[in-house]
Amino acid sequence: MKRNRSALAGAALLISGAIALAGCSSGGTPDDEGSSGAGADPEAIITTNGTEPENPLIPSNTNEVGGGKILDNIFAGLVYYDAEGAPVNDMAEEITVEDPQLIRVKLKEGQTFTDGEEVTADNFIKAWNEGAKLSNAHLSSYFFEDIEGFSWDADSELTGLEQVSDYEFTIALNKPAADFALRLGYSAYYPLPDVAFEDMAAFGENPIGNGPYMLDGDGAWEHDVKIDLVRNDDYAGGRKPANGGLTINFYATQDASYADLLGGNVDVIDEIAPVSLPTFQDDLGDRAVNQPSAxxxxxxxxxxxxxxxxxxxxxxxxxxxxxxxxxxxxxxxxxxxxxxxxxxxxxxxxxxxxxxxxxxxxxxxxxxxxxxxxxxxxxxxxxxxxxxxxxxxxxxxxxxxxxxxxxxxxxxxxxxxxxxxxxxxxxxxxxxxxxxxxxxxxxxxxxxxxxxxxxxxxxxxxxxxxxxxxxxxxxxxxxxxxxxxxxxxxxxxxxxxxxxxxxxxxxxxxxxxNVTGGYGEEVDNVTFGWNSVPIYHEITKAAE
CATH class of the missing domain: 3.10.105.10 (Dipeptide-binding Protein; Domain 3)
Incomplete structure (x- = not known):
């Protein structure tokens, strides 16, 4: 895939004005409402490959692909990145960079977590403070370093986060960071519901998010085997699923996931074992993927x-x-x-x-x-x-x-x-x-x-x-x-x-x-994004 370099150049220089983006990712959800199209089953579960997350699923304590793939589907941040890497507003109505050290965020109203709690400015502020807290030693705490009040020496409050109203807050930086607004789609910046702070360890085993998918009830995460996600019908952002959910299987080897793809037991994979690289494009034809990625x-x-x-x-x-x-x-x-x-x-x-x-x-x-x-x-x-x-x-x-x-x-x-x-x-x-x-x-x-x-x-x-x-x-x-x-x-x-x-x-x-992968004969609308991950919410699957 050829990257849209001009889009990234514009995103990298966020100095003044508002970011009010409304674009959709390329690769084609069949329509804006996320419907699955003729001949497709809107309740179909898409199966894919993954790895057992390193840690409980806490956004600011996850910095590896296995956990990140799950978090990006069950949470929604201020923005997400489309297939070309351009930021698109998600929970944010508007992000205004007033100067290189001050960003103003206005949230959309009526967005909720899957337990019914409304997503407000407080959910972002509390989550970011939790992620930045020194004693928590979260793996992504570094992403809060530029916010006023951050400390590597002791627990401290991110004083740069100020709640203006239920749906508006400001981010004051301790030094200019020209790409800070561009970072806000990363998982470390996801909000957390109030229930998370009652028992963070327990929450990480059964997280409650606000994204296009959610865990399929208790026991959805079968450690070292798989995790089952289902569509979150209350999600109103730009990634509305055209399918019923995802099952992410944790494979011990890339050989195993590829064998399952050839056998029709998995729908989409984003890794091909080296032993199969000489043949996978012949095996899969136009269902093979081999494109540059980050x-x-x-x-x-x-x-x-x-x-x-x-x-x-x-x-x-x-x-x-x-x-x-x-x-x-x-x-x-x-x-x-x-x-x-x-x-x-x-x-x-x-x-x-x-x-x-x-x-x-x-x-x-x-x-x-x-x-x-x-x-x-x-x-x-x-x-x-x-x-x-x-x-x-x-x-x-x-x-x-x-x-x-x-x-x-x-x-x-x-x-x-x-x-x-x-x-x-x-x-x-x-x-x-x-x-x-x-x-x-x-x-x-x-x-x-x-x-x-x-x-x-x-x-x-x-x-x-x-x-x-x-x-x-x-x-x-x-x-x-x-x-x-x-x-x-x-x-x-x-x-x-x-x-x-x-x-x-x-x-x-x-x-x-490159991202090397492929998909089965029963799925369509498969696009692999700028960072090698399939755009799961767009994938459709034929009705049986």
Whole structure:
């Protein structure tokens, strides 16, 4: 899919005036009311693939794809993103950026959670304060850092959130953030009903949302198996479902989901196992999907690991990065469904460039790699084995084996993969800082902006900064860029910041990932969005 770059450029510069968007996503819900069209069953359940969420389903404590896919369907924020990545008002009637540090939000009246409680300004304010609270240690607390009152040192109130009326509130920022309004479709900014604050842990197991779908009663979430969602008929936003609900099956492997697709046991999948990449487009014909998306893949070598801190660590990361051939792997293993990375973001995001200085560290150069490794050995002699931890349920075995074999052959060290059975298992080790090896990492964009690929992952103390990276010069450039209301100047700062990353390599960029997927013969109106996720509410299914 070719991205609408002009739409994103307009969205990135939200300086003055009102955002009163009414567009619909491309890909074609049959009509504005979400009806299913002739020959389709409006009560049909659409089955799809997913993974067991890492944590209970609390919006501000979910930063992984398995949980995010569910939350985005059972909650509605101020805006959502259409198939091209443009923001569309959802709970918001109007969002006005009065200056780079003050945003005014007016809500639509009459919107409700599925327990009947009306969605008001207070539901946003209380939810955001809960997500930002230091003692809660929510994974997405970083997304509230720019709001006045936020603190990394103690529990504090977001004093920048002021309720004007039941349906209006303002957001005062502690520094200019030119893309803050664009971020507001991300799940961390979803509202919560009052019942959530009675027992947040229990709520996370059976959440009550305000989106196009809701959990299908008690027991809808069968852990490690599936979650059943049904249409929320009280939802009045722009994502009214053309079907009766979703069943998201949690597959142990991508092979299993693809086998179910071929067997007619699942309707839509958004991942194809590497072993099936050579044949899936022939297998599925025009029901195959292979299109660019906002997916970036890498592996992270923590600053806290022996031999990977300071100057020695930089030399070793650079050596490792130059020890394997990205182009060969993307061709031979992924059959050109990936593109070797030349930065830390994604080509589908406005402002991306392939002209950064320092990209030679991403080129296969075994002789230079050996030279750099020897320089590191002069600082401290290498000992031990280099391992890359990965989740074996995600189709990573082949590339990890190829990368570690090449590292071993190039540098003359022992290198291998370290498989974990599930995504949740490896993330538990990463999040509690008990990981003792390098680890597979990656990013599916939360919102369509360059900053989203940089700030949450590499800024000091950022919530998804897996390697505990910290560089004051990088932080300053990031802050300068996000504070700048001139798009060209903003991109220039982000480019300079990325050139620091190319030297330090807090993560080793691998490739940009296409979304590869497909759908069955019984479904129609299937569109995969800018961030690789199917637009589920538009999908229709033939009546039996």
């Amino acid at each position: 997916l970036f893949q890498s592996f992270t070598i923590g600053q806290f690991l022996p031999h990977f801190s300071g100057e020695e660590g930089i030399l070793r990361r650079q050596a490792i990065s130059m020890s394997f051939d990205r182009a060969q792997i993307t061709e031979k293993i992924f059959f050109d469904s990936r593109t070797p990375a030349s930065d830390f973001t994604s080509p589908v995001i406005d402002g991306w460039t392939d002209e950064l200085e320092g990209t030679e560290v991403l080129a296969y150069d075994p002789e230079k790699a050996k030279e750099l490794w020897a320089e590191a050995d002069a600082i401290s002699q290498w000992e031990g084995e280099f391992k890359i931890a990965y989740n074996s349920d995600g189709g990573h075995d082949e590339w990890v084996e190829a990368v570690t074999n090449s590292i071993s052959n190039t540098l003359g060290i022992e290198a291998s993969g370290d498989p974990y059975p599930t995504f949740a298992a490896i993330r538990e080790k990463v999040n509690d800082n008990t990981i003792t090896t390098a680890a597979r990492s990656g990013w599916q964009a939360d919102y369509p902006g360059l900053y989203n690929f940089l700030g949450p992952l590499y800024a000091t103390n950022a919530g998804s900064n897996d390697g505990d990276y910290s560089n004051p010069e990088f932080d300053d450039l990031l802050s300068s860029g996000i504070s700048n209301t001139d798009v060209e100047a903003q991109v220039a700062d982000f480019s300079k910041a990325q050139e620091i990353l190319l030297n330090d390599l807090p993560a080793i960029p691998l490739w940009y990932q």
